[in-house]
Amino acid sequence: MVYEVKRRHLPYTKLKAFLSEIDVKQKDLAQTLGISNVALNQKINGTGGDFSLEEVRKICRHLNISSDAFFIEPQVSKMITKQV
Template sequence: MDEVKRRHAPYTKLKAYLNEIGWTQADLAKLLNKSRYAINQNLNGTGGDFSLSEVRLICMTLGISADEFFIEPQVSKTKQENAS
């Protein structure tokens, strides 16, 4: 079986959250004015990443934190430790 080539880590936490609140990839595609295929690639890490403006729109619309859903936890913890 071929290994999936990813450009970035998949957004598994965001995908799980969307499922929890009843949002589909089609709903996210509509919000961002993108195709479902592009959203699928963004979420699974096989295509381009979300732009900063897209991350802002997602976070504002869903009421979620960019740190929690878009930045790797070890990066956030490192930043928090360095800020102390």
């Protein structure tokens, strides 16, 4: 039997990959936000509620990242295009 994951919003795959890249554990980020590990994991994977504006601010300050790149338009690559 195949189970389909019910998502409330798109997962934050770019944020998840970045955390792995800089070796920041989800449990540490959850502690920074004052939420449980499970709640953070559900928010990142899109299966729980979405991040609040205050949580986004805390994450961006803590990780020194842009909300545009990781939360507003996470699926859009920041590629430089060459004009012909």
